[in-house]
Amino acid sequence: MAGKVILVGCGNMGFDMLKGWLASGAVQPADVLVIEPNETLRNRAGEQGVRTSAAPDGIAGESADLVIIAVKPQVLRDVLPAYKPLAPKAAFLSIAAGIAISTFSEILGSDTPVIRCMPNTPAAIGKGMMGIYANELVSADILAFVNTLLSASGEVVVLDDEGQIDAVTAVSGSGPAYVFHFIECLEAAAVKAGLSEKAARLLAMQTVYGAANLAKESGEEPGRLREQVTSPNGTTAAALAVLMGENRLGNLVDEAVDAARRRSIELGK
Numbered sequence: 290m291a292g293k294v295i296l297v298g299c300g301n302m303g304f305d306m307l308k309g310w311l312a313s314g315a316v317q318p319a320d321v322l323v324i325e326p327n328e329t330l331r332n333r334a335g336e337q338g339v340r341t342s343a344a345p346d347g348i349a350g351e352s353a354d355l356v357i358i359a360v361k362p363q364v365l366r367d368v369l370p371a372y373k374p375l376a377p378k379a380a381f382l383s384i385a386a387g388i389a390i391s392t393f394s395e396i397l398g399s400d401t402p403v404i405r406c407m408p409n410t411p412a413a414i415g416k417g418m419m420g421i422y423a424n425e426l427v428s429a430d431i432l433a434f435v436n437t438l439l440s441a442s443g444e445v446v447v448l449d450d451e452g453q454i455d456a457v458t459a460v461s462g463s464g465p466a467y468v469f470h471f472i473e474c475l476e477a478a479a480v481k482a483g484l485s486e487k488a489a490r491l492l493a494m495q496t497v498y499g500a501a502n503l504a505k506e507s508g509e510e511p512g513r514l515r516e517q518v519t520s521p522n523g524t525t526a527a528a529l530a531v532l533m534g535e536n537r538l539g540n541l542v543d544e545a546v547d548a549a550r551r552r553s554i555e556l557g558k
């Protein structure tokens with residue numbers, strides 16, 4: 290099916306996803322209505338050829354198959370009631386961190402089909418990672434449409450337990466920020482080691498880009514790829530003794546992912 294979509298909130302993540310959907314043809318611009326109060330962001334969306342509005346005035350007159358909620362978790366409970374007239378005919382897809390399906394059912398009615406999705410920003414270039422969980426009211430048609438839509442932005446993993454969304458948020462939802470910070474750190478270390486800022490930026494970025502692509506495309510275990518870089522008693526071994534000694538980096542990543550997962554749970558309270 291090719292459905293009609295209302296996108297509520299077109300900030301960082303909403304816009305990144307919208308671009309992917311339109312670029313792939315998964316949805317036509319004329320079938321998308323974006324509700325976004327911020328004029329600059331609304332105009333940015335409008336430039337993609339979709340209909341836009343600052344507020345959900347007259348929303349009851351819209352026919353939508355899917356309402357996508359992409360506002361901040363902190364405002365979601367205030368934003369959602371305006372869309373109740375569209376439920377349960379339309380299914381609701383939320384990308385908000387932490388907000389449980391039960392919150393949607395309370396506000397929109399217990400007969401509302403709801404899908405939670407945790408995307409990440411590489412969706413903007415079709416290389417996103419999306420985890421989804423749907424309640425039992427979501428029809429096979431809508432699930433297929435959602436799958437087509439999200440696949441336009443990258444890989445999709447279907448979860449069998451809603452609680453797993455908190456883990457997906459902590460790993461791939463927030464994950465790009467961890468990688469960007471690693472690039473920042475590698476770049477700073479490269480400058481300290483005597484390289485120009487321009488060279489440092491290129492070296493750090495291309496190294497992460499190349500390594501991530503090799504890991505994905507070679508089909509080799511990441512550990513095996515690491516070993517292939519590591520000559521006995523060489524330079525990599527010296528660096529890895531710092532990163533892996535007493536599982537330093539492993540413990541740090543563990544701690545960071547756990548902090549994100551706990552925050553995701555907190556946001557839902």
Ligand SMILES: NC(=O)c1ccc[n+]([C@@H]2O[C@H](COP(=O)([O-])OP(=O)(O)OC[C@H]3O[C@@H](n4cnc5c(N)ncnc54)[C@H](OP(=O)(O)O)[C@@H]3O)[C@@H](O)[C@H]2O)c1
Nearest residue numbers: 298300301302324325327359360361362368384385386408
């Ligand atoms: N950014 C990410 O990497 C990422 C990844 C996965 C999931 N998420 C989830 O995606 C959601 C959005 O995050 P974001 O980073 O994209 O935030 P964002 O850039 O602040 O986007 C949210 C947008 O919603 C707008 N908004 C506020 N009230 C609204 C209303 N009543 N109706 C329609 N739009 C309204 C905001 O406008 P104002 O700024 O004017 O308030 C803003 O432009 C969050 O729930 C977050 O958990 C984000």
